Amino acid sequence: SQTIHQWPATLVQPVGSPLSLECTVEGTSNPNLYWYRQAAGRGLQLLFYSVGIGQISSEVPQNLSASRPQDRQFILSSKKLLLSDSGFYLCAWGLARDTQYFGPGTRLTVL
């Protein structure tokens, strides 16, 4: 069976510090991978998606970036965090374009 992992589960970082969130998927090959952000009281916002190693599409311009160094690994990064980057970050995977399964999420607080 397939599972998706995210870490860390929670993170508190100062403004201006770097960020690296990791997502890995087990039990499948060549999944589509997605990064979402959910700000407090708001819906899910797609940040990045990837259909293969090294292939990243950005949906929202911002100070975040994503990378996919391996087939089942998706990393969300920032060189300098802003207060507005606080939120709940969810990774998701899917094989079919219209199917997604979500990870447990990372709650990021930028102070």
Place this chain on the structure above:
Amino acid sequence: KNEVEQSPQNLTAQEGEFITINCSYSVGISALHWLQQHPGGGIVSLFMLSSGKKKHGRLIATINIQEKHSSLHITASHPRDSAVYICAAHPGTGNQFYFGTGTSLTVIP
């Protein structure tokens, strides 16, 4: 206007009540998902629908393609059903889902 609208935004029910959450969408879709997000934050996929009706335990999801409307029903609600329920629609092309802002359900014992 959002492509996916949910109602109500907040819902409080007594244990045992029958609950309905509604989702309307304005785009053509290939699939509609109902998701459940518990206070811890993780999201679980409940249903994926492209037509008709699906049932899983006390949960029932229906979709009317002509009316561009879907409903999630919970029978004999229980406090453990307390969560945010999110409707998500895929337009059939591209990699973007359209998400509703969620319905926060609280079931009181």
